[in-house]
Amino acid sequence: MEEKQLSLFKLVKFKNKADTEMPANVSLEKNQLWCPYCSNKVIFKRDKRLGVKKCPICNITIHDYWVKKVNHLV
Ligand SMILES: [Zn+2]
Numbered sequence: 683m684e685e686k687q688l689s690l691f692k693l694v695k696f697k698n699k700a701d702t703e704m705p706a707n708v709s710l711e712k713n714q715l716w717c718p719y720c721s722n723k724v725i726f727k728r729d730k731r732l733g734v735k736k737c738p739i740c741n742i743t744i745h746d747y748w749v750k751k752v753n754h755l756v
Contacts, residue, residue, distance in 0.1 A: 700748035718748040
């Protein structure tokens with residue numbers, strides 16, 4: 683399951699600028715969030731050491747302003 687996800691992520695192009703909104707055609711499943719830096723649906727995973735949830739691709743934390751903004755967490 684996890685390996686399957688990783689192979690998809692190889693296609694992801696990383697961006698310097700975060701998305702300011704989630705694309706309108708995106709529908710998130712349970713536990714998924716939109717990562718504005720990967721432009722991808724991801725499940726933020728809790729970092730056991732730091733105790734914060736992070737994007738498994740780019741490691742941005744859920745506390746990032748744009749992560750919260752695009753997912754309407756602010
Ligand atoms: Zn990301």
